[in-house]
Amino acid sequence: MPERVLDVGIAEQLALDTAAGLSAGGRLPLVALYATFLNRAHDQLLLDLALHGEDVTITLDRAGITGDDGPSHHGIWDLALAAQVPGLSLWAPRDGARLDAAVPAALGTPGPSIVRFPKGACPEELPALAQLPAGDVLHGDAEAPIDVLLVSVGALADRALAAAREIAASRPAANVVVLDPVRALPLGEELLDLAAGARGVLTLEDGLAERGIGAALALRLGRRATPAQPGPVVHCLGVDLEFLAHGKRDAILADQGLDVPGIVTSLDALL
Missing domain, CATH: 3.40.50.920 (Rossmann fold)
Incomplete structure (x- = not known):
């Protein structure tokens, strides 16, 4: 269903469980969340996605320090949570070009994947030596x-x-x-x-x-x-x-x- 979007509001647990069900049914869902609100759905990430190896890609915007949004909105917990999840793949692109590459890479990687990126404009491209x-x-x-x-x-x-x-x-x-x-x-x-x-x-x-x-x-x-x-x-x-x-x-x-x-x-x- 490439043209379909399911909006679950701020029910992040439901978002990940719905994605797990779609994956179990043969789909390839992508879930978009604020980084800080992945905290709410850690149990679903761990036991409904990772435990069963579901192919779900999660994009986390406002990752890291967001600034003016306040203590609850800094996306500073996602890396710590993700590092405890067996079988999870995670990309943290350094610039826009790597972000462009990371999303299809995550979609093409078996099991749960995360792509995280910060609030604001993309930094200047940093090519590899x-x-x-x-x-x-x-x-x-x-x-x-x-x-x-x-x-x-x-x-x-x-x-x-x-x-x-x-x-x-x-x-x-x-x-x-x-x-x-x-x-x-x-x-x-x-x-x-x-x-x-x-x-x-x-x-x-x-x-x-x-x-x-x-x-x-x-x-x-x-x-x-x-x-x-x-x-x-x-x-x-x-x-x-x-x-x-x-x-x-x-x-x-x-x-x-x-x-x-x-x-x-x-x-x-x-x-």
């Missing part, structure tokens, strides 16, 4: 020894790139590699292999730092570590575990250390 199995390299030399691997998830990639360039200007000998994993979940073995070979790893996401993609990556790297090979130091940049007050997006990002100066400070700490 190299495309690896681990993701797109935006800065640095992934073939040389890596001092810090900066894993940038989502639309803060422009800030990650600006911070890496600032570090390159002040520390020209340091090899800071900025990597967009493209598909952030599930975590690929290629990404883990690349991260395990770096001296330090810094993850960046506009979601909860304690429970998101970076935390999942740190856990997986920790499981690989041994006393003889302890692995890289991992720092996770993200949003503090608190309710964020009303405010301008850029001001909140700066307060959370997610702007360019904050990312530079975190890179300096690892270098």
Whole structure:
């Protein structure tokens, strides 16, 4: 039914269960939600979609820090929730071109999928310097020894790139590699292999730092570590575990250390 739209209002649980039923009946539904309101339907995402491997694609707009909408509307929980769901695929495109590619990729991937993107205009396109199995390299030399691997998830990639360039200007000998994993979940073995070979790893996401993609990556790297090979130091940049007050997006990002100066400070700490 490519021309049909079902509007369930603000009944997000019903939206996902309806999509699960459509998928079970052989359809390929797409559900559009505000990122923050995926919280209401986490049970349906986990036990009605993921448990049964239903082919449902969810697009989440207003992902991350939204600014003026207030504490209830910041889309900062979706990455943390998604990282706990077995079999889920998630894309957090860094720019409009990657968003265009992510939606059909999600629709073509078996099982539940999420594509998340922030409020506002698309950022300037950020082409890849190299495309690896681990993701797109935006800065640095992934073939040389890596001092810090900066894993940038989502639309803060422009800030990650600006911070890496600032570090390159002040520390020209340091090899800071900025990597967009493209598909952030599930975590690929290629990404883990690349991260395990770096001296330090810094993850960046506009979601909860304690429970998101970076935390999942740190856990997986920790499981690989041994006393003889302890692995890289991992720092996770993200949003503090608190309710964020009303405010301008850029001001909140700066307060959370997610702007360019904050990312530079975190890179300096690892270098």
